[in-house]
Amino acid sequence: MFPMTPTARAAVVAHLEELELLTARDFEAVSAPAAILELQAREHGWTDLVWRAQLIIADVAGRRGDVAEQGRVARRANLWAEEHGDEFLLARSHRLLSIVFRRLGDPAQALVHAVSGLQHADGMPDRLRCNQLITLGLVLDLNGRFDDAKRRFTEAMRIADEHHDTHQALTVLNNMAFTAYENEDPDEANALARQLVDVAGRGGIPLDGLHLDTLARILMMQNRWDEAERILQPLIDDPDGPLHSEGDSLPECLLTLAEIYRAQGRHALTGETLDAAGRLCEERELGSIAARVHRARAEWHATAGDYRKAYEAYQRFHALTVTLHSAEREARAYAMQALFEATEARKASAQFQEMAERDALTGLFNRRYLDGKLSATVAAARRTGGPLSLAIIDLDHFKRVNDTLSHAVGDAVLREIGTLLNTFGTGPEITARLGGEEFVLLLPGIAAAAAHARCEQLVSLIRNHDWSPMTGSLPVTASIGLAVSEAGELPPDALLGHADEWLYQAKRNGRDQVQADPAAVPLDIT
Incomplete structure (x- = not known):
């Protein structure tokens, strides 16, 4: 563990910045170290750094398809x-x-936040600011403001070149090439495509799904x-592979492939591909791509x-598009007011679903x-090969509280x-009440050592809480059983059974106390 000094804080900040930059090119590699940094920041009371770590983990969740x-x-x-008043966190x-909002299909609100972020x-x-510029350029393009998008991309490209960051350069070139495609400028699109392939080749970096979709x-x-079909074939051959760098890359590629099949007159294959794209959009709540799937169908x-x-398919497309475009027009005219109203509307529509999923007594x-x-988290861990930990928390001698x-x-x-528990759970962590005095802490992406450390923190939190106004001299403590699935290999019932x-x-x-598999020992970071 880092000692509590300015130098130690600087070391955590530097590591967080590395992970923030790494996320775009290898998001599966950042969750575990981000979770460990979050624990260190929390221990030292560095709340701003706790949020930085949580934003990294949330970014990964979105790339895996969990936009909510x-x-x-x-x-x-x-x-x-x-x-x-934290400017850095406001930007991020x-x-x-x-x-x-871009993934939900609302480019206007996406633009509001991208502008605010910059x-x-x-x-x-500089390199983090480059990411802000790329995000703004992308949503400017989605809103049809191609010249403004090009200006922001050019500024981002200058930063990437100054820092010799090939990965950022590829991201910028990809977005510039796609903007040229949408602007129906084949000469510029071809030139940027050649540059994209050349930069990737010289850097020894394989082009991912979004790059190949643009080409x-x-x-x-x-x-x-x-030629377009051949470009996409590696993505179809390995739908869960490393070329799919974000949750929306596979449905985007399937939609592109369906368009190719339709142009080639391959009717049955077109329908099968659109069905697969539609299912993914529904699973991952990708509103804008879902609308395009309905139109293509x-x-x-x-x-x-x-x-x-x-x-019938057009009606579904129209209904979804009207919803998306309505928000878009309002946000363009009244950006911040529309943002507030849409947020309130989402809260209202989610209220009944929230009530059905919450325990009435504890709010968990x-x-x-x-x-x-x-079930969904286990499936995601199995798909990505990432770790998953689950803890069952049981209050000690709780019957004595009721009886005495x-x-x-x-x-x-x-x-x-x-x-x-509601305060304790952060980032992707889920806290729930099983029933009676039993609770669950679900830790996606958290391996054995970090999960054990979290559980020890929780046991200590409950033990040291001031219970005297409620229970007088009667203590309240908890026992925790921790189960770890290193690569999603355990089904849900087995994970719960091991924790029990x-x-x-x-x-x-x-x-x-905490008890777990002997492999789940606290990680000593020096």
């Missing part, structure tokens, strides 16, 4: 930064919110269908002469929510435990 989690963390970080959280980025290191689109613009049905199905997520979330004091006091203790076994061991060993 990405937005939740980004918004909380943004509110904290606003309250404390606005950028992440811009990405969230306004707060003046004191930021395929440029070839399609020139009716070079067979309408055109596909019309080509086959099935006008009834074409009309309930067993119903946990079952669904755990009263059930009303017992309920008050449970409510307070809910408050502690270790919980029983903690009870047998005297309670008020």
Whole structure:
């Protein structure tokens, strides 16, 4: 662990900056070290650095397709930064919110946040400011402001060149090439495509899914269908592979491929590909791509002469597009007011869903929510090969509280435990009530050592909390059983079962402690 000195804080800041820059090119490698840095920052009371680490983890969640989690963390970080006047966190959280709204299909609100992010980025290191410029350029392009986008991309390219950052240069070139494609400028698009391939070749960096999709689109613009299909083939051959750098890259590539198949007259394959793209959009809540899938399906049905199905698909496209464009027009005219109103509307529409997934007494997520979330999280860990930890927390001698004091006091203790857990859980962590005095802490992307350290913190938090106003001299402590799945290999019931076994061991060993597999030992960072 770093000693609590200015030099130690500087070391954590430097490591966070490395992870912030690494996320775009290898996001699977940053979750675990970000979680460890979060623990260190929390231990030292560096709340701003806790939020920086959480934003990194949330960025990874979004790239894996969990846009809702990405937005939740980004918004909380943004509110904290606003309250404390933290310019750096305002810049980073606005950028992440811009990405969230872009993925949800609302380019106008994405633009509001991208502009705000850059306004707060003046004191930021150059390479991080380059990311802010890239995000702004991308959403300017989505809003049809191609010249403004090109200006921001050019500024970002200058920074990437000055720092010899090939990865950032590729990101900028890819976006510039796509802007030229959308602007129907084949000469500039071809020139930028050649530059993109050349820079990647000289740097020894493989082009990822979003790069290849851009190259395929440029070839399609020139009716070079067979070449475009060959460009995308590696992505289709390995849909879960490393070339898919973001959660929306595979549905984007499938939509492009469906357009190629339709142009080639391969009717059945077009439909199958659109169905696959639609399923992914629904799973990952990708509104803008989903609208384009409905439109492509309408055109596909019309080509086959099935006008009834074409009309139904067009109706779905139209309904979704009207919703997206309505928000877009309002945000352009009344940007900040539209942002406020849309946020309030989302809160209202989510209220009943939130009530169905929350435990009435503690306010934590309930067993119903946990079952669904755990299955999805295990599936994601299996797909990515990342770690997943789960802890079961059981209050010690809780029956004594009910019997000695009263059930009303017992309920008050449970409510307070809910408050502690709700505050304790950060980033992608999920806290839920299993029932009675049993709770769960779900730790996606957190391996054994870091998970054990989190559980030790939680045991200490509960033990040292001032319970005397509720229970007098009667102590309140907890035992925790921790199970770890290193690569998503354990199914949900096995993960819960292992955690329960270790919980029983903690009870047998005297309670008020963490028990886990011997491999799950605290990580000593020096």
